[in-house]
Amino acid sequence: MKKVFAILSILFLLQSCNRDDIVQPVSYNNPQLSLNIPTGFPALNNSVNANKPTKYGVELGEKFFQEKRFSADNTISCASCHHKSNAFADNNALAIGIYGRVGLRNTPPIQNMAFMQFYNWDGKILQLEKQPLVPIITHEEMNSSILEVIGKINDDKEYKELSRKAFGDENISPERIYKSIAQFGYTLISANSKYDKVQRNEGEVFTESEARGYQTFQHKCGNCHSTALFTDQSFRNVGFPLNPNTDEAGRARVTGVPADYMSFRVPSLRNIEYTAPYGSFGQFPTLRSVLDYFDHGVLDADNLDPVLKENGNRIPLTEQEKEDLIAFMKTLSDSSFVGK
Numbered sequence: 542m543k544k545v546f547a548i549l550s551i552l553f554l555l556q557s558c559n560r561d562d563i564v565q566p567v568s569y570n571n572p573q574l575s576l577n578i579p580t581g582f583p584a585l586n587n588s589v590n591a592n593k594p595t596k597y598g599v600e601l602g603e604k605f606f607q608e609k610r611f612s613a614d615n616t617i618s619c620a621s622c623h624h625k626s627n628a629f630a631d632n633n634a635l636a637i638g639i640y641g642r643v644g645l646r647n648t649p650p651i652q653n654m655a656f657m658q659f660y661n662w663d664g665k666i667l668q669l670e671k672q673p674l675v676p677i678i679t680h681e682e683m684n685s686s687i688l689e690v691i692g693k694i695n696d697d698k699e700y701k702e703l704s705r706k707a708f709g710d711e712n713i714s715p716e717r718i719y720k721s722i723a724q725f726g727y728t729l730i731s732a733n734s735k736y737d738k739v740q741r742n743e744g745e746v747f748t749e750s751e752a753r754g755y756q757t758f759q760h761k762c763g764n765c766h767s768t769a770l771f772t773d774q775s776f777r778n779v780g781f782p783l784n785p786n787t788d789e790a791g792r793a794r795v796t797g798v799p800a801d802y803m804s805f806r807v808p809s810l811r812n813i814e815y816t817a818p819y820g821s822f823g824q825f826p827t828l829r830s831v832l833d834y835f836d837h838g839v840l841d842a843d844n845l846d847p848v849l850k851e852n853g854n855r856i857p858l859t860e861q862e863k864e865d866l867i868a869f870m871k872t873l874s875d876s877s878f879v880g881k
Contacts, residue, residue: 569705576728731812750868754866
């Protein structure tokens with residue numbers, strides 16, 4: 542009888558416990574974010590539709606983007622080379638990573654990636670979710686591994702909390718790292734420059750020099766730097782000085798096709814004012830030096846772009862045209878995007 546009484550007493554105590562003492566799983570509202578696609582922009586790429594940015598996914602991705610523990614010695618993050626004030630590029634001719642190691646190419650800006658079909662100078666990456674691993678494992682960049690990274694941050698309370706909010710539990714996996722960084726990248730849309738405001742009839746007007754530059758641009762540059770992204774996303778050999786690093790072959794590093802040798806993805810001209818130096822390995826310190834090079838004549842090659850071959854391996858430009866082109870290209874600067 543005493544045993545029965547004891548059991549009943551325990552059951553009574555359990556039932557009378559305050560419900561506040563019981564830890565209940567927390568459910569977070571993680572709304573999908575609107576990307577506010579600018580008028581005239583290309584369609585979103587398929588990867589965005591499969592990994593749509595969410596409130597906490599983007600927050601987690603931005604935190605990963607700033608995380609220096611991604612590198613072997615905890616000194617280099619994605620943001621170390623991709624500075625917001627430079628349209629998420631930097632001012633080095635070549636990317637500089639862990640222990641001051643120098644990379645093969647210039648750091649490309651990060652903008653409007655939700656609309657891109659290729660990433661990197663040679664287009665090796667087709668999905669932004671597959672990009673974050675590249676700098677992590679590259680000897681000249683972070684020189685680490687995804688397992689090493691997870692080992693460092695796996696017990697971090699902030700990451701656990703954000704992972705639960707973004708994905709439903711505290712598990713920090715490689716896939717979640719890649720997906721959240723990509724979600725952050727997809728939100729980096731630049732479309733509020735003077736050029737955009739002129740196109741939207743928001744009270745801005747081109748100066749005479751900018752207007753002349755726009756006309757020259759349409760006639761002599763618009764074939765490659767087309768669409769609202771100011772790139773047709775093609776790969777072209779435009780006869781720029783060759784990278785002395787023998788590992789370089791441009792698009793041919795990806796395809797293995799000789800006709801792709803030293804062809805590179807046409808860069809967007811948006812925010813070009815902030816992203817010097819220019820070229821795949823920072824060959825040109827200024828916009829003027831790029832235009833002078835085109836004017837004076839580029840390197841010949843069997844696969845030189847037909848636009849150049851048909852014009853004697855050059856794009857002839859007067860001094861006035863160069864000044865006007867630079868004035869126009871500066872109208873593509875989005876100060877709100879870079880925080881200036």
